[in-house]
Amino acid sequence: MPAFGSNRFDFTSPPAFAADVRRAEHLGWDYAFIPSTPLLLRDPYVNLAFAAERTERIGLGPLIVNPVMRHPAVIASSIATVAGLAPGRTMLTYGAGDTAVRLMGQRPATVARLAEAVTLTKGLLSGEEVEVPSAPRRARLTHAAPVPVWIAAGGPRTLRMAGRVADGVFIRVGRHRANLSAAVDAVRAGAAEAGRNPDGVRIGAVFHSLLGDDLERAALISRSLAAGYYEYSPRLFGPPGFEWNGPPIEELKAKVWPDFHHAADLRESGRVASFLPDEVADAFALYGTPRMIAEQLVQALGDGLPTSVVVAHPMPAPLSGGRSPYLERFATEVIPLVRNQLGGRRPSRPDPATDFPEQSDGV
Template sequence: MRIGLTGRPASTEQLVAQAKAAEKDGFSSVWYDSTVLGDPLAAITVAGRETSSIELGTAILQTYPCHPLLQANRAAAVAEAMGRPGLTLGIGPSHAPLVSGMYGLNYDHPGRNTEEYLHILTALLRGDTVTYEGQDWTTRGGRVRTPHPVPVLLAALGPRLLRIAGQLADGVVLFMASAKAIETHVAPRLREAASTAGRPEPRIVAQLPIAVHDDLDEARAATAKTAGVYENLPNYRRIMDIGGARTPADTAILGNEQSVTRQLQTLIDAGATDIQAFVVPVGDDRAGSRQRTMDLLASLTD
């Protein structure tokens, strides 16, 4: 399996140690959210110079606060600073409470806004000179030079974003999408859009909470405490409903080693190409619990 980790370092030193350990242990990737060290691209620049082959991705960078031309230039600068291929740009429109509530920006048309953003960003990262006049985003004669290819994944959960991800991006990076949601909702729409557009088979990076633990009730409680904040965000609420999940704990991969292995294989069978592990420590021995999960995941990596 292609298994990556969700990186949540508390310091630059921890960031480097985590990335180097993940590469040594055979994990395919490490993914950083928008809060990591204040800017995940800064984190990736540091980690990328201390590693040699592991994929380092953002999951996700928010689109609204950053013009796509600036975003492409930032990605190109990181790719150059890393000195090697391996940067993957995961982007998404985020959520109304953050975009309109915290930033004070208009969130009335996230689908249109994201589609225009992707048109500009992906063309720039291909090396095209881009002139695009949209309702939300415009660039005139924009051009970016990248020393290495920078794939773009979209945080797509609804039909419109899955369509434009298939048409324009290299795939999707998901959260809270169960195997059922991937098989019945995500994969068919994404693959059909990519095929119609003449695009390669898209990646499906599935991020879910994972804990290897013998007490399921305790594992569910730990997941609820860690991931419960996502339960009432509309985008995640819809994908959980599609997957038949009432709470984030219902989407989590929990159980002993044999059970977790079976559940991870079910994700792959449903269409996921990569698994992004959001490791949840459980119980009083949080370090031991985390290590047990990490040991199993490392044993399953390709």
């Protein structure tokens, strides 16, 4: 039975974030994540530190950070500081950067740079002395803390690399079972290439979620999300047998800013991708009433898909404003249905000693 996490809270101030995470903990959420996007949000580690002081059980971490905006040594130091406030319930997730770095005029990290950052961060967090490029001597993090390091990925090359180096992988490929299975296979193949136990690499899944009764609106936004997945990795249309029958994605991107997943008006960007058929729109986002979303999750996760954590990413997802009713509705109306249908109980407090592999295991 997977744990459930959210990455959208009250971001108006660190105390407001901490209070909202405490509310999520009381509602039964297992993880509270925060994006790292400097131009849109306050510092994630300051927010997490406030939340650590106000909570007792819920897992905490950034989702996602990247090695473009901060050096991996700085990231390791920051998350180790948070781990000192919330021992045993802190995790770190890397990604290429995408929208966050493009807003700063930078390019997302390459697969090689991402792998190097994860390896360096894991070494520092484990207290090892590690080689730092161009540095005169080996580096060591004096306040090292055991924090699992994950990668969020969707493309096959990044997924295989994540299997080689990460403690866990958040797959972002939508909800079609063909894509989910292909992603898990890629992670396991990467782990095997590195001589690791493929079952030792934890799997999480990020699902964009449109919770509500307006199905026409949801269908329109889901087309924008499907186009966003194609924009991110065109290969995701392959396993389900889909074809892109519209204008070239580069041509459409000129009409949407900054991308199909983060457009200010997702209905309007959905109209730009209105040529996508229902079967494609249905393959990438969770949408509809609580019962519909629960059934979609059970369909995606059932039959043995090895998922440790599910992140239900609300859409549209504004990065400002106060508390959202989404946290309470999803926790009280969706999660119990999923757990009932999958026949499991709510997981206990996340514990790196049991929920995550040792960093030295097979690496």
